[in-house]
Amino acid sequence: MSGRALNFLIAGVGGQGIVMASDILSEVGARSGYDVKKSDILGLAVRGGSVVSHVRWAERVHAPVLEEGNADYLIGFEWLEVFRRISYVKAGGTIVVNDCRLDPVSVSSGQLPYPDRTEMLSQLERAAGKVYVIPGLETAIELGNSRTLNIVVLGALSKLLDIEAGVWKEVVKERVPARLVALNQKAFERGRSLTG
């Protein structure tokens, strides 16, 4: 085993590539010598529902889910969804949030307002030790494919962990379609520059 036990919580909206991101993160942990467990929680709707994924790395992992206040890293693909899971972050933990707003139908239909971004950020900053806000979607679109968003975010996370970039790139290569490997490797590198 190559380091201390780590708990990750990834939150976002169905269609953003969260399950694939947590699969890659789990595989990176396994290849780094950890015991790994993960659990995805998907809503009923295929597209547009809340998605949250728990990933745990340790010498021996029992439960596949985290308790509140226990995430070393809270990784958010969307503001409201990361804010919803704020109770999971450990005091002194790290939050990485993709700067993106997706209105649920309850907001677009005018039932409830979308929470204020500045207020969400200040609460995230109070809850965690460190918050990185990254332009993940913008970066992915700039690269020519919005679906590389999850790889950009993983790149940003990878810079904060003590695992060699080569391990990540190897797993990414195995997980994405062959014709998109080069694009995703680029997305991963661009992601690394966002937190480094």
Added chain:
Amino acid sequence: MRVLLSGNEAIARGAYEAGIQVAAGYPGTPSSEILENVAKYEEIYSEWSVNEKVAMDMAAGAAYSGRRAMVTTKQVGMNVLSDSLFYTVYTGLEAGLVVVTADDPGMFSSQNEQDNRYYAKLGKLPLLEPGDSQEAKDFVIRGIELSESFDTPVMIRTTMRTSHSKSLVDLGERPEMKEEVGPFTRNAEKYNCMCLWAKKRHPMVEDRLLRLADYAETFPWNRIEWGDRSLGIIVSGVVYEYAREVFPDASFLKLGMTFPLPRLLIREFAGGVKRLVVIEELDPFLEEQIKAMGIEVVGKEIFPPCDELLPQTLRDLGTKAGLLPEDRARGAGTQPSGELPGRSPVLCPGCPHRTSFYLLNKMKLPVAGDIGCYNLGALPPFNAQHTMGAMGASIGVLHGMGKARLPEPAAATIGDSTFFHAGIPPLLNMVHNHGVGTVIIMDNFTTAMTGHQDNPGNDFTLMGEATRRVDIAELVRALGVEKILTVDAFDVEAMESALKECTGYGGTAVLIARGACVFVSRNPQPAYVVDTDLCTACGRCFRLGCPAIVKGEERNEKTGRRKAQIDPVLCTGCDVCRQVCPTEAIRKPEGNPS
């Protein structure tokens, strides 16, 4: 080799390594991925049967013929297949047979929270409960061995959390299996559950249970882990993993085989600890049996019979019950302030069911619903589904509404796969008994909600073989229905006039609404646009509940209401909103050749 697998992937791998040659089931969350992964092994014949009972009978036939077999189901599907499962307990089999039920504590995608462990007790067959992916794989292999050595089907019960979480699994090899089997074993007294013969089998079933209970004492996954003896915890399945973390010092009796129970092992454990607790999700299945042994134990007084028992819940309830010192209670993190807007499920942009629910809402018909994505028609803005209970129930409920002589015409909604599963008999019943009502068969060419599995309305099987597609209209005609209309589900006007024609008909009418699910359609169109000069913010398009139609910044000067806007990323160009817009403000983008 060690790989990360979900519980369902691990069960599929277990089927491969156990030498299973035939596997069948009906898709249902959280079990569906088992067969989808089994289908990747060409050594195993796999199929989506039209329902769980059919799958069970088919697997029994394979096992009678000498092929190791597996059946998969979600928890409520067990109710459907149980009828057939129970005879196999009496007959036994020529080759191993495992029945996998994936239960759903927490009801992530089900209509109830039933605890299928009772089926093992009711049906009198052994029950294994894996707690992670490694055990999920191992228990299929061990289940087949058990099945063959005791001549009984074996039940494996997972929960959503074991089915869908991933953990590391050591891979093994598949044994050499015979290409040919046969001839069929002629053992009429064993395989015919005729009362005369079955009566002789019952004592054998009871005797087998006693022998299985002895075996349970030695089952390697039933084990005591001694720790601090002031607290002893009896636990099975994934809850063991949670409890190990929350009560790191306690002693554990971890049960992998939970019916019949290892009574000596339980007595030994109970005698070795000061306070004995059973922690189990849902019903007091273990607790009742342990109490019946005369052992003092607590369970449901502390841990409730509803919902998942996640680590957080165990910690909170364990602390409250004095099983954990207060200072060990972990402080929960900060809570977000204010009421957060929920992200409730909605019909996808481009969903063919949208038109039906928009119209059912507009016509204010009472609607009996069924199992599938179209349950979202019960939610705002449609509020257009009024009952929903089980696969195929909609048509029977509609018939009841008709026979109750409601003062208004009523309708039932049912998807293509659900119709094949359990909709044909009640429709036949309606015809025979002069039923009155409109059955809308919402044919989206797939089993959408569970992940787009094939069904008899498709031209391919789970194994990718070409097959003959069933024409639903022809099938319905053969059942004796005389009033049948088939309409393009995206054509609002045609749907409305067909609905009016069917509901005005004085007998059993079937309206087949055809339109491909956006996930199987290969025909996405460019996003539509709103001409804000023409939009009066009347709100008609919002009644479609399409996530792609949002309120824009521009307002109607008189009413102050916000005009519509279409999200170009989400819109699939299904055209339904253009048809309902009264001012022609919604249209295809300029310069689009299609």
